[in-house]
Amino acid sequence: xxxxxVHTSMWTMTWDRAGAERAVAAAKSYGVDFIEIxxxxxxxxxxxxxxxxxxxxxxxxxxSLGLPEHAWxxxxxxxxxxxxxxxxxxxxxxxxxxxxGVIFGGIGERTGVPPTQQExxxxxxxxxxxxxxxxxxxxxxxxxxxxxxxxxxxNTARQxxxxxERIGADNIFVHLDxxxxxxxxxxxxxxxxxxxxxxxxxxxxxxxxxxxxxGNVPWDEICATLAAIGFRGGLAMESFINMPPEVAYGLAVxxxxxxxxxxxxxxxxxxxxxxxxxYGLI
Numbered sequence: 001x002x003x004x005x006v007h008t009s010m011w012t013m014t015w016d017r018a019g020a021e022r023a024v025a026a027a028k029s030y031g032v033d034f035i036e037i038x039x040x041x042x043x044x045x046x047x048x049x050x051x052x053x054x055x056x057x058x059x060x061x062x063x064s065l066g067l068p069e070h071a072w073x074x075x076x077x078x079x080x081x082x083x084x085x086x087x088x089x090x091x092x093x094x095x096x097x098x099x100x101g102v103i104f105g106g107i108g109e110r111t112g113v114p115p116t117q118q119e120x121x122x123x124x125x126x127x128x129x130x131x132x133x134x135x136x137x138x139x140x141x142x143x144x145x146x147x148x149x150x151x152x153x154x155n156t157a158r159q160x161x162x163x164x165e166r167i168g169a170d171n172i173f174v175h176l177d178x179x180x181x182x183x184x185x186x187x188x189x190x191x192x193x194x195x196x197x198x199x200x201x202x203x204x205x206x207x208x209x210x211x212x213x214x215g216n217v218p219w220d221e222i223c224a225t226l227a228a229i230g231f232r233g234g235l236a237m238e239s240f241i242n243m244p245p246e247v248a249y250g251l252a253v254x255x256x257x258x259x260x261x262x263x264x265x266x267x268x269x270x271x272x273x274x275x276x277x278x279y280g281l282i
Contacts, residue, residue, distance in 0.1 A: 001034070001060075001062060001097050001098055001140070001200055001201055001233050001234035002033070002232055002233065002234060003032075003033030003034055003060070003234060003235070003282060004032055004033050004034075004234075004235050004236075004237075004272075004273060004276060004282050005027075005032050005033055005034035005035055005036055005060075005062070005234060005235070005236040005237070006027055006030065006032050006035060006036070006236065006237045006238075006269070007035075007036040007038070007064075007203070007236055007237065007238040007239075008023040008027070008035050008036060008037050008038060009038060009238065009239075009240055009241075010023075010026070010237075010239060010241065010261060010264065010265065011023040011026050011027075011261070013038060013040060014040070014041075015037055015038065015039065015040070015041075015045055015050070016044070016046070017046055017049055020037075020046075020049065020050050020053055021053060023035060023037075024050075024053045024054060024057050024059060025057070027057070027059060028057040028058070028059060030265060030269060032059070033059075033060060034059060034060035034061055034062060034097075034234065034236075035054075035059055035060075035061050035062075036061070036062045036063070036064055036236050036238070037050070037061055037062070037063045037064070037094070037096065038063075038064055038065065038101075039063050039064065039065045039087050039090060039091070039099075040065065042065060042083070042086050042087040042090050043086055043090075045090050045094070047090050047093035047094045048093070050094045050095075051093065051094050051095045054094070054095055055095065060096075060097060061094060061095065061096035061097070062096055062097055062098045062099075062100060062201070062234060062236070063087070063090070063091040063094065063096045063098070063099045063100070064099065064100045064101035064142075064144075065087055065099070065101050065102070065103065066101060066102035066105070066106050066107035067080055067083060067084075067102065067103065067104075067105055067106050068083065068106065069106055069109075071083035071084075072105050072106050072109055073104050073105055073122055073123045073126035073127070074104075074105055074109070074115075074119035074120075074122050074123055074153060075119075075122070076122075077122040077123070077125045077126040078126075080122075080126040080130075081126050081129045081130060084099075084103060084126065084127075084129075084130040084133070085130065085133050087099055088130065088133055088134045088137055088139050088141075089137065091137075091139050092137040092138060092139050096139075097139070097140065098139060098140040098141065098142055098173075098200075098201070099134065099139055099140075099141055099142070100141065100142025100143075100144060100173075100175045100201055101142065101144050101175070102144055102146055102150075102151060103127065103130070103141060103142070103143060103144075104123045104126070104127060104143060104153060104154060104163070105123070105151050105153050105154075106151065107146070107150050107151065107251060108150060108151075109150075109151050109152065109153070110148075110149075110151065110152045111152060114152070115152055115153050119153060120153070120163075123153065123163065124163065124166050124167060127141070127143070127163070127167050127172070128167050128169070131167055131169035131171055131172050132169070134171055134172075135169065135170075135171050139171070140171045140172070140173060140200070141169075141171060141172045141173070142172070142173050142174070142175035142200065142201050143160045143163055143164060143172065143173070143174060143175060144160070144175040144176070144177060144180075144203075145157055145159060145160040145174070145175075145176060145177070145180060145181075145184070145191075146177065146180050147179075147180045147183040147184055148183075148184065149183075149252060150180075150251065150252075155180070155184045156184050156185060156191065156194070157174060157176055157181075157185065157190075157191040157192070157194040157195040157199075158191075158194045160174045160175070160176075160195065160198075161174055161194060161195055161198050164198050165198075173198055173199070173200040173201065173233075174195040174198040174199045174200070174201075175199075175200070175201040175202070175203070176191060176192065176195060176199060176201075176202045176203070177202065177203035177205055177238070178202070178203060178204055178205050178206075178217045178222055179203065179205035179206065179207060179209055179217070179238075181222075182207045182216065182217050187221075188217070188218050188221050188222050188225070189221050189222070189224075189225040192222065192225040192226060192229060192231075193225065193229065196229050197229075199229070199231060199233060200233035200234070201233050201234045201236070202226070202231075202233065202234070202235055202236070203236055203237075203238040204235055204236065204237045204238065204272050205217075205237070205238040205239065206239065206268070209238075209239060209240045209251075209253060210239060210258040210264070210268075211239065211258045211263055211264050211267055211268040212237060212239070212264075212268035212269075212271050212272050213267065213268060213271035213272070214267070214268070219271075219272075219275050220275070223275050223276065223278065223279040223281060224279055226279065226281055227279040227280055227281060231281065235272070235276055235281060235282065237268065237269060237272055239258060239264045239268060240253050241258055241260065241261055241264065
């Protein structure tokens with residue numbers, strides 16, 4: 001998962017044949033190392049088609065998701081296991097290296113009260129089984145800490161580490177996101193230091209989810225701390241321009257956060273690449 005990539009939400013949130021063709025062609029034109037594919041409907045993905053596109057373009061891939069409500073691990077661990085197995089198989093069949101994101105629950109999952117031990121026990125059971133299946137398919141699994149408004153279960157790097165260490169599998173890791181860290185961590189550096197050896201993937205996302213470098217994320221602090229811990233994982237730019245209603249609802253993206261793709265890719269992508277080069281991350 002090393003190198004610099006872009007989340008395919010820049011071009012599509014529907015990973016059908018047309019969306020895949022558009023995103024892969026665009027990513028290749030920008031010379032990124034890999035793309036992150038959102039498996040919002042994992043069972044429907046044409047894995048063979050995606051694999052052929054990636055191989056022809058010479059691009060690597062990571063997949064990500066948030067669980068659908070019928071398979072939220074905190075409530076329905078067996079359903080979560082079944083869904084994650086399908087997503088893991090699609091990830092492997094695509095030729096991607098990892099499945100990450102909110103693999104423990106849903107984007108928009110909140111109960112209005114603090115998490116319970118039963119919820120965490122259910123998540124651990126589901127992810128332990130998923131990690132075992134992923135290991136057999138040669139896939140790594142990432143747990144992304146997200147902000148409290150999107151999910152009430154794992155909001156900080158420390159919480160993600162606790163779940164990773166509870167599961168104890170060697171193919172499961174922490175996935176951080178600068179947008180969420182800007183809300184939840186007591187200093188961006190502290191989140192990275194908490195994750196340390198478990199951190200293999202990070203979303204480079206601005207404080208408003210728009211163009212990196214045009215918000216409040218402390219990029220020098222983040223990049224310097226990543227360099228200090230010897231980070232050699234994947235750096236993925238994640239910005240949202242056009243969201244389908246069901247995704248916009250979970251992410252609470254109600255207004256345009258950037259003018260268009262050209263603004264984000266023309267300004268944000270070079271900004272992040274330069275920061276990563278400055279600190280020896282790529």
